[in-house]
Amino acid sequence: VIELIPKATGFVRLPNKFRLHHGGTLSGARVAYEAFGCLNASRDNVILLMPGLSPDAHVASHDQDASPGWWEGMVGLGKPIDTMLWYVICVNPLGSCNGSTGPASLNPATGNAYRLSFPKLAIEDIADAAAYAVQALGFKQLSCVVGCSMGGMSSLALLARHPDLTSNHINISGAALALPFSIALRSLQREIVQNDPLWSFGQYDQDNFPKQGMVLARKLGLISYRSAREWDKRFGRMLSDSYRTGEENSFDLHFTVEEYLECQAQKFAQRFDPNCFLYLSYAINQFDLGVLMGSTVQEALQRLQIENALVIGVNTDILFPLQQQVEIAEGLCTSGTLVEFHEIESDNGHDAFLIEINKFGHLITNFLNKISSVNSVDTVHRLELED
Amino acid sequence: VIELIPKATGFVRLPNKFRLHHGGTLSGARVAYEAFGCLNASRDNVILLMPGLSPDAHVASHDQDASPGWWEGMVGLGKPIDTMLWYVICVNPLGSCNGSTGPASLNPATGNAYRLSFPKLAIEDIADAAAYAVQALGFKQLSCVVGCSMGGMSSLALLARHPDLTSNHINISGAALALPFSIALRSLQREIVQNDPLWSFGQYDQDNFPKQGMVLARKLGLISYRSAREWDKRFGRMLSDSYRTGEENSFDLHFTVEEYLECQAQKFAQRFDPNCFLYLSYAINQFDLGVLMGSTVQEALQRLQIENALVIGVNTDILFPLQQQVEIAEGLCTSGTLVEFHEIESDNGHDAFLIEINKFGHLITNFLNKISSVNSVDTVHRLELED
Numbered sequence: 001v002i003e004l005i006p007k008a009t010g011f012v013r014l015p016n017k018f019r020l021h022h023g024g025t026l027s028g029a030r031v032a033y034e035a036f037g038c039l040n041a042s043r044d045n046v047i048l049l050m051p052g053l054s055p056d057a058h059v060a061s062h063d064q065d066a067s068p069g070w071w072e073g074m075v076g077l078g079k080p081i082d083t084m085l086w087y088v089i090c091v092n093p094l095g096s097c098n099g100s101t102g103p104a105s106l107n108p109a110t111g112n113a114y115r116l117s118f119p120k121l122a123i124e125d126i127a128d129a130a131a132y133a134v135q136a137l138g139f140k141q142l143s144c145v146v147g148c149s150m151g152g153m154s155s156l157a158l159l160a161r162h163p164d165l166t167s168n169h170i171n172i173s174g175a176a177l178a179l180p181f182s183i184a185l186r187s188l189q190r191e192i193v194q195n196d197p198l199w200s201f202g203q204y205d206q207d208n209f210p211k212q213g214m215v216l217a218r219k220l221g222l223i224s225y226r227s228a229r230e231w232d233k234r235f236g237r238m239l240s241d242s243y244r245t246g247e248e249n250s251f252d253l254h255f256t257v258e259e260y261l262e263c264q265a266q267k268f269a270q271r272f273d274p275n276c277f278l279y280l281s282y283a284i285n286q287f288d289l290g291v292l293m294g295s296t297v298q299e300a301l302q303r304l305q306i307e308n309a310l311v312i313g314v315n316t317d318i319l320f321p322l323q324q325q326v327e328i329a330e331g332l333c334t335s336g337t338l339v340e341f342h343e344i345e346s347d348n349g350h351d352a353f354l355i356e357i358n359k360f361g362h363l364i365t366n367f368l369n370k371i372s373s374v375n376s377v378d379t380v381h382r383l384e385l386e387d
Numbered sequence: 388v389i390e391l392i393p394k395a396t397g398f399v400r401l402p403n404k405f406r407l408h409h410g411g412t413l414s415g416a417r418v419a420y421e422a423f424g425c426l427n428a429s430r431d432n433v434i435l436l437m438p439g440l441s442p443d444a445h446v447a448s449h450d451q452d453a454s455p456g457w458w459e460g461m462v463g464l465g466k467p468i469d470t471m472l473w474y475v476i477c478v479n480p481l482g483s484c485n486g487s488t489g490p491a492s493l494n495p496a497t498g499n500a501y502r503l504s505f506p507k508l509a510i511e512d513i514a515d516a517a518a519y520a521v522q523a524l525g526f527k528q529l530s531c532v533v534g535c536s537m538g539g540m541s542s543l544a545l546l547a548r549h550p551d552l553t554s555n556h557i558n559i560s561g562a563a564l565a566l567p568f569s570i571a572l573r574s575l576q577r578e579i580v581q582n583d584p585l586w587s588f589g590q591y592d593q594d595n596f597p598k599q600g601m602v603l604a605r606k607l608g609l610i611s612y613r614s615a616r617e618w619d620k621r622f623g624r625m626l627s628d629s630y631r632t633g634e635e636n637s638f639d640l641h642f643t644v645e646e647y648l649e650c651q652a653q654k655f656a657q658r659f660d661p662n663c664f665l666y667l668s669y670a671i672n673q674f675d676l677g678v679l680m681g682s683t684v685q686e687a688l689q690r691l692q693i694e695n696a697l698v699i700g701v702n703t704d705i706l707f708p709l710q711q712q713v714e715i716a717e718g719l720c721t722s723g724t725l726v727e728f729h730e731i732e733s734d735n736g737h738d739a740f741l742i743e744i745n746k747f748g749h750l751i752t753n754f755l756n757k758i759s760s761v762n763s764v765d766t767v768h769r770l771e772l773e774d
Contacts, residue, residue, distance in 0.1 A: 180622040180644035181615035187645045188606050190638050195599050197584055212582050219575050220607070228568035228708060235567040237675060251577050251669050257567035258574045282638050288624060318705070321615060 004043075004138055008036045008064035009057075011099065012133040021128075024119020028108040031129045032092040032099025034069075035137065036062035037083030045372070047081065047144045048134055048166075049090040050126075050151035050158070053280050054272060056098035059090040071148075073357035080361030081146075081368065089137065093154065094129035095121040095280050097273035103202070104273035114275075115202040121279045123150070123287040127157035131165055142166040144371060146364075148353055149173055149320060150280070153287045156328070159304045160293055167307040168371045170364060172353050173317055175324035176297045176331070177288040182319050185224050186281045189217035193274050202275050214269035214277065219261045221268075227316035230347035231257055301331025309339045310367040312353070312360060319350040340367060391430075391525055395423045395451035396444075398486065399520040408515075411506020415495040418516045419479040419486025421456075422524065423449035424470030432759070434468065434531045435521055435553075436477040437513075437538035437545070440667050441659060443485035446477040458535075460744035467748030468533075468755065476524065480541065481516035482508040482667050484660035490589070491660035501662075502589040508666045510537070510674040514544035518552055529553040531758060533751075535740055536560050536707060537667070540674045543715070546691045547680055554694040555758045557751060559740050560704055562711035563684045563718070564675040569706050572611050573668045576604040580661050589662050601656035601664065606648045608655075614703035617734035618644055688718025696726045697754040699740070699747060706737040727754060 011030040018026045034057040039045065049059055051070065060075035061068055062083070075081045075088055092100040095118075103118040110117075134142060145166050147155030152174015159169060178186075196213025198204055235257040293300035309332045313325030322343060329341035344359050346352040353360050398417045405413045421444040426432065436446055438457065447462035448455055449470070462468045462475055479487040482505075490505040497504075521529060532553050534542030539561015546556060565573075583600025585591055622644040680687035696719045700712030709730060716728035731746050733739040740747050 177624065179615065180618035180624070180642065181610070183624075183642050184606070184610050184618070184644050184648055187642075188603060188610065188648075191603055191606075192579060194638065195583065195603060216575060216578055216582060219571070219578075223568070223571050223575065228566065228705065231567035231571070237564065237567070237570075251581065251665055254672070255567065255570050255574075257571050261571055261575075278638055285641070318615065 005039055006035045006137045008062055009034050012136045014129060014132055020119050021122035021124035022120040026101060026119065029094070029101035031094055031101070031133050032057045033089055033133055033137070034058055034062070034065070035087065035089040037087040038085065039087040043139060044141060044143060045085065046087045046089060046134070046139050046142050047146060048130065048142050049088060050130060050145065050147040050154045051090060051093065052149035052151055053284065054268065057090045057092040059088065071354065074361060074364070080357065080365045085372070086143070086368065089134055091130040091133050093126040093280065095126065095276060095283065097276040100129070102273070103275035103279050116275065118275070118279060121283045123153045123283050124157045124161065124292060126154045126283070127161055130154065131158055131162040134165070144168040144170060144368065146170040147172070147174055149350065150284055152320070153284065156289050156304070157287070157292060159306060160289060160300065163305045167305065168309070169306050170310045170367060171325065171328055172312045172360065173314060173320045173325070173350055174328065175320045176301060176328055177290065178285045179324070183285045185220060185319070186285050189220050190278050190281050192217045192220070193278060199274060204274065210274050211269045214272065214274055215265040217277070218265035218268040222261055222264055224319045225349055225351045227318070227347050227349040229316065230349065233347065235260065297327065298331045298334070301328060302335040304332065304335065306332060306337045308367070308371050309337050310363060311339060312342045312344060312363060314344045314346050314349060314352040316347055317350045317352070392426055393422045393524045395449055396421050399523045401516060401519055407506050408509035408511035409507040413488060413506065416481070416488035418481055418488070418520050419444045420476055420520055420524070421445055421449070421452070422474065422476040424474040425472065426474040430526060431528060431530060432472065433474045433476060433521070433526050433529050434533060435517065435529050436475060437517060437532065437534040437541045438477060438480065439536035439538055440671065441655065444477045444479040446475065458741065461748060461751070467744065467752045472759070473530070473755065476521055478517040478520050480513040480667065482513065482663060482670065484663040487516070489660070490662035490666050503662065505662070505666060508670045510540045510670050511544045511548065511679060513541045513670070514548055517541065518545055518549040521552070531555040531557060531755065533557040534559070534561055536737065537671055539707070540671065543676050543691070544674070544679060546693060547676060547687065550692045554692065555696070556693050557697045557754060558712065558715055559699045559747065560701060560707045560712070560737055561715065562707045563688060563715055564677065565672045566711065570672045572607060572706070573672050576607050577665050577668050579604045579607070580665060586661060591661065597661050598656045601659065601661050602652040604664070605652035605655040609648055609651055611706045612736055612738045614705070614734050614736040616703065617736065620734065622647065684714065685718045685721070688715060689722040691719065691722065693719060693724045695754070695758050696724050697750060698726060699729045699731060699750060701731045701733050701736060701739040703734055704737045704739070
């Protein structure tokens with residue numbers, strides 16, 4: 001049995017001519033994944049995690065990679081998603097630059113990076129690639145699909161297009177479609193990157209890339225990820241150390257909040273490919289579960305064949321506002337899905353699920369316990385019938 | 388008496404070596420104003436309007452300029468600020484590019500535009516220039532000072548520095564200081580402008596100016612001026628006419644909301660000088676009534692010698708959030724000022740006062756009626772005493 005367990009860190013090669021939602025195809029493409037935890041003998045305790053726009057597949061530390069992951073507090077031994085009980089797979093989104101094939105990857109047909117010749121990308125493609133990956137890794141059924149932020153969208157796309165893969169879903173600060181406020185923010189971020197002359201219509205290189213454009217776009221992202229209230233408490237009107245009094249007409253950094261944004265955004269600009277950012281950002285704006293299923297969003301949610309769902313939103317989230325999680329919960333409810341909905345009170349806005357592990361963790365644990373016992377009962381029933 | 392009434396549209400020249408808050412001086416500077424309505428014989432029915440960052444002094448149409456002003460629905464004959472009852476003066480902020488002296492103006496000492504040699508500007512300077520202007524126009528006392536948005540800040544600075552000028556104040560969607568969320572937004576707007584290579588450290592010309600940087604900065608402004616809810620209703624996921632299906636890898640305009648932002652931002656970029664924008668934006672971020680008065684904000688507000696105040700905020704304002712108008716109202720209250728506070732429920736965010744004239748208008752009219760009758764009683768008292 002041991003040989004059937006995938007490597008903890010690896011890649012799944014997608015089939016040649018992997019067809020994308022908008023009509024393009026990819027050959028020689030792959031997705032990066034990490035997979036760890038305790039896989040039971042019947043291989044039916046598997047959780048798929050679908051991340052947001054920027055994280056890689058390294059969701060948490062494990063035997064093969066001890067460095068902390070992007071959801072370190074949530075996943076691991078004795079953590080809310082307890083890897084003693086569950087086997088966790090996290091797939092880096094197709095189109096990203098963190099291991100999966102994207103605009104920054106080499107096009108095997110030309111030997112050069114795709115850049116803007118990468119075909120038009122959709123959230124549906126991220127879902128299809130992840131679904132293909134888990135099946136290629138030997139899992140026909142997942143105990144649960146968990147999606148956060150953009151991953152909440154990818155999860156819904158996966159449930160719509162691969163209904164046999166799972167019957168349990170956790171959607172955290174996600175949405176069934178992009179609304180105009182977040183559409184406008186992301187559209188502006190893309191324009192800021194494209195307006196940097198070093199973007200050069202995607203033809204930048206490592207030494208000359210639109211770093212400043214990426215820094216500014218990321219700052220706008222960071223502004224939208226937290227709440228004003230949290231910043232009032234954390235920064236107030238504190239001045240930064242680098243504030244130089246008496247200097248005329250310097251519009252430079254002055255407040256701690258500006259320094260914080262600069263520092264965080266610089267880190268992101270160093271590690272995220274601008275073209276990949278443009279593709280993923282555009283894909284989020286295009287996503288609409290209703291259009292995908294040829295109906296209204298409410299009807300589309302009703303038609304998802306989910307037995308149990310946990311939907312969590314945050315009262316101060318301005319990017320994926322609470323009404324969007326209410327929409328998901330209400331839509332799933334009408335289809336007979338057993339839906340648990342929780343509004344988290346937090347000053348941490350869209351980022352709350354990354355920060356306030358305590359507030360989210362026990363809800364997730366309880367839900368996983370519930371589906372775990374449901375599954376066990378199911379198994380017993382089947383055994384009885386087989387007798 | 389007629390010769391004592393100022394021209395409806397004009398300029399007030401500031402004294403030479405006009406001293407600025409941060410230590411610089413201006414010579415040969417002026418502010419643009421508009422003044423109209425019915426001035427009574429005792430010249431004591433004068434209202435000063437202090438506008439936000441972008442408007443000019445043309446608040447509403449009048450005999451000398453029939454074009455609609457930026458608060459056309461609010462000011463005029465039979466309007467909430469009724470020019471049959473009141474004489475209204477609106478002063479374009481010092482530092483602006485709409486008539487008052489600012490970075491785009493000629494420096495008489497050099498014959499060239501100031502650009503970044505313009506001295507460091509503060510909200511306090513806008514207040515001082517406006518206070519000087521109304522006195523130079525022949526008014527020692529104002530019935531009321533009305534400030535909206537940035538004008539709400541300028542008004543508070545004026546009340547702090549020129550306590551004898553008025554004892555009545557209307558503060559609409561204003562603030563006593565800038566908070567980190569809006570500091571970050573404005574800081575990012577300035578960086579976007581400065582990151583446009585055509586900004587050239589302020590040395591652009593009319594044919595080559597950082598138009599795209601200004602367009603992007605204005606889009607960010609527009610995003611912060613309205614509420615997500617209003618855009619959900621107005622735009623939803625409507626596609627723009629210019630959406631070209633099937634075109635690969637165009638990150639171009641797609642949704643109506645993007646088209647709207649483009650159109651509005653282009654207009655602004657055509658009419659507002661980038662350096663002036665940088666100076667005014669920086670001045671807003673620096674403003675802190677507490678620092679100005681050498682105390683906490685609450686103590687500073689307590690020390691303002693106001694008899695009557697009307698403070699209005701909007702529940703969906705993310706740029707000057709409601710808590711900031713509550714802060715002003717509470718601070719003024721403790722000093723014995725008779726404070727009326729109103730929270731307006733509106734989906735129009737920070738811009739609501741420009742749009743929902745009905746919701747704001749009657750509150751303003753009632754307040755003006757109140758101070759008008761108080762003044763009349765006062766006058767009678769004085770007359771009796773003089774007898």
